Amino acid sequence: MRRRDRQNVFSQIRQSFRFGLSAFKYSKRAVQLVWKTSPILTAIVAILTGIAGLLPAGIAYLGKLIIDSVVTAASSGTGPQTALMYVGFEAIAVMMLTLCQRGLSVCQSLLRVLLGQTVNELILEKALTLSLSHFEDSEVYDKMTRARREASSRPLSFVNRTFGLVQETLGLVAYSGLLLQFSGWVVGVLAIAAIPPFLAETKFAGAAFRVFKRRSPETREQIYLETLIAREDYAKEVQLYQLGPVFLNRYRNIFHRLYQEDRNLTLRRGFWGYVLGLLSSLAFYGTYAWIAIAAISGGITLGDMTMYLMVFRQGQSSFSATLSAIGGMYEDNLYLSNLYEFLEQEIPLAEGSANQGPIPQDGVRFQNVSFTYPDATQPALTDITFHLKPGEKLALVGQNGSGKTTLIKLLTRLYEPSSGQILLDGLELREWDINHLRQRIGVIFQDFVRYQFLVGENIGVGDVDSLEDETRWKTAAEKGMAEPFIQTLPQGFYTQLGRWFKSGTELSGGQWQKIGLSRAFMRIKADILVLDEPTSAMDAEAEFEIFERFRRLAKDRMVLLISHRFSTVRMADTIIVLEAGKLIESGTHSELMQAEGRYAKLFTLQAAGYQ
Numbered sequence: 001m002r003r004r005d006r007q008n009v010f011s012q013i014r015q016s017f018r019f020g021l022s023a024f025k026y027s028k029r030a031v032q033l034v035w036k037t038s039p040i041l042t043a044i045v046a047i048l049t050g051i052a053g054l055l056p057a058g059i060a061y062l063g064k065l066i067i068d069s070v071v072t073a074a075s076s077g078t079g080p081q082t083a084l085m086y087v088g089f090e091a092i093a094v095m096m097l098t099l100c101q102r103g104l105s106v107c108q109s110l111l112r113v114l115l116g117q118t119v120n121e122l123i124l125e126k127a128l129t130l131s132l133s134h135f136e137d138s139e140v141y142d143k144m145t146r147a148r149r150e151a152s153s154r155p156l157s158f159v160n161r162t163f164g165l166v167q168e169t170l171g172l173v174a175y176s177g178l179l180l181q182f183s184g185w186v187v188g189v190l191a192i193a194a195i196p197p198f199l200a201e202t203k204f205a206g207a208a209f210r211v212f213k214r215r216s217p218e219t220r221e222q223i224y225l226e227t228l229i230a231r232e233d234y235a236k237e238v239q240l241y242q243l244g245p246v247f248l249n250r251y252r253n254i255f256h257r258l259y260q261e262d263r264n265l266t267l268r269r270g271f272w273g274y275v276l277g278l279l280s281s282l283a284f285y286g287t288y289a290w291i292a293i294a295a296i297s298g299g300i301t302l303g304d305m306t307m308y309l310m311v312f313r314q315g316q317s318s319f320s321a322t323l324s325a326i327g328g329m330y331e332d333n334l335y336l337s338n339l340y341e342f343l344e345q346e347i348p349l350a351e352g353s354a355n356q357g358p359i360p361q362d363g364v365r366f367q368n369v370s371f372t373y374p375d376a377t378q379p380a381l382t383d384i385t386f387h388l389k390p391g392e393k394l395a396l397v398g399q400n401g402s403g404k405t406t407l408i409k410l411l412t413r414l415y416e417p418s419s420g421q422i423l424l425d426g427l428e429l430r431e432w433d434i435n436h437l438r439q440r441i442g443v444i445f446q447d448f449v450r451y452q453f454l455v456g457e458n459i460g461v462g463d464v465d466s467l468e469d470e471t472r473w474k475t476a477a478e479k480g481m482a483e484p485f486i487q488t489l490p491q492g493f494y495t496q497l498g499r500w501f502k503s504g505t506e507l508s509g510g511q512w513q514k515i516g517l518s519r520a521f522m523r524i525k526a527d528i529l530v531l532d533e534p535t536s537a538m539d540a541e542a543e544f545e546i547f548e549r550f551r552r553l554a555k556d557r558m559v560l561l562i563s564h565r566f567s568t569v570r571m572a573d574t575i576i577v578l579e580a581g582k583l584i585e586s587g588t589h590s591e592l593m594q595a596e597g598r599y600a601k602l603f604t605l606q607a608a609g610y611q
């Protein structure tokens with residue numbers, strides 16, 4: 001072999017071993033996780049694994065003792081006691097092995113259930129700490145989706161395989177110990193014949209690993225298409241626009257593309273597995289012949305021969321089990337790396353701890369605030385400055401995409417400004433204790449959540465401390481104009497909403513919005529109320545009345561309203577007009593009308609439409 005070739009082979013072997021070792025990267029953590037889930041079950045599994053690993057070698061040794069004592073008894077004419085005693089021992093050993101295996105499978109089943117729950121809880125707890133920007137980051141979202149998808153199976157499968165590997169390795173050590181009595185060469189042959197299949201397995205497992213990783217966008221697209229086809233909230237549009245077959249086709253095409261790749265890899269893996277497996281068989285039969293000759297020539301006893309052959313055969317099957325365990329561990333490893341990457345996703349620490357600001361009655365100030373979404377090229381807001389005093393009602397006006405919702409997201413600290421400052425009572429938002437800050441703000445977004453809960457709970461979520469307080473539901477529903485229609489529902493406040501659960505009722509868009517508004521009225525401790533187009537599905541009259549109520553009922557509170565209806569907007573104390581992320585006008589309705597700028601133009605345009 002040329003020097004270059006030799007170097008290549010060595011570097012390939014080195015690479016394979018490094019890759020082999022990397023399969024264990026998460027073993028420690030996976031075992032810790034399982035241990036945390038149930039120390040007792042984990043300890044039992046570990047002990048049983050050890051016993052199940054060593055017992056087969058013991059059984060093989062007892063087999064040898066049986067044959068040797070039978071041969072001795074037959075040739076010397078002594079009684080069968082010794083042979084029978086060994087038969088008894090072997091029977092006990094086999095029973096113990098069966099018990100161990102059964103115990104292992106019972107413990108593993110229990111662990112699987114517990115571990116699934118532990119991992120799901122870890123994922124959900126982590127999800128609660130993510131910021132909105134994390135949810136909007138496709139990579140993080142992807143990690144979370146995949147982590148959740150296989151949460152209940154992968155960690156245990158990984159741990160089972162790790163334990164399985166330990167078990168097989170223990171077996172291999174024990175077999176090698178027995179075989180060494182015959183010849184060190186046999187052990188050498190066993191090991192050398194195993195190297196080619198090992199190299200092939202790691203090479204193909206590596207390829208499978210890379211394919212898996214590369215495909216994650218396609219997998220995500222598949223999950224998305226599944227959702228579109230199978231979820232009730234999309235069903236309406238998918239059916240009416242006859243999109244089903246198109247989506248299914250896309251789904252199918254992705255599968256076929258992936259399958260092609262999978263099939264090629266599986267075929268190549270199978271072919272090489274078979275060819276290299278033949279090498280092991282050759283080695284086995286070569287050694288078989290060698291052992292047989294040794295027995296014929298009287299070098300070893302018949303019992304020895306039986307034991308060596310059994311041990312050799314079992315050693316081989318242990319080895320192939322080890323190989324497939326390593327192959328499977330790569331896949332699990334990928335999952336675990338995903339899980340841990342997700343669980344270790346850095347969350348910026350909530351910095352602030354303040355519960356009050358230096359100027360208690362100062363309200364909210366935006367000072368030269370600019371903001372660009374992560375990965376966006378254009379800023380969504382540029383240099384915004386305004387002051388909202390306690391009790392003041394402020395309306396935000398602007399075309400679609402002008403930055404109104406973004407401004408609310410900054411005020412509620414779902415995002416941090418890229419530059420400039422937002423102050424509440426004279427203190428920057430980031431200095432405030434985040435929980436305290438959130439308690440002071442009540443927001444109803446245009447896409448507020450329609451929980452598939454009871455009507456009352458849908459209102460109650462506005463104040464988590466009074467989630468189930470019926471009296472509070474009623475007061476809030478009256479203020480949000482939802483009470484009259486709730487009375488007509490089959491079980492009033494106890495009517496189940498949505499279609500996911502039994503006997504659920506669906507509401508109209510406007511009725512849902514009244515529920516949303518009532519939710520805002522639950523937030524009695526909040527002194528800043530934000531209404532981001534919560535009334536768009538209501539008729540103009542209802543919207544007018546709602547805002548009128550807000551003015552009356554939220555007299556001392558700051559209200560920030562986003563609406564495209566100028567009849568409502570004009571009631572605000574101050575109106576801010578945004579255009580392409582910039583504040584272009586601000587003032588009262590009459591001031592802005594007098595100025596004859598953008599607001600006046602839009603107002604006149606809309607008023608003309610109503611005439």
Ligand SMILES: Nc1ncnc2c1ncn2[C@@H]1O[C@H](COP(=O)(O)OP(=O)(O)OP(=O)(O)O)[C@@H](O)[C@H]1O
Pocket residue numbers: 136373374376380398399400401402403404405406407
């Ligand atoms: N999560 C996001 N990531 C990146 N860009 C975003 C995101 N949300 C909004 N944008 C962009 O920021 C700009 C402002 O959007 P915003 O939702 O604040 O507008 P808006 O005034 O509330 O519009 P509308 O009246 O349609 O509700 C738009 O150009 C939009 O494309």
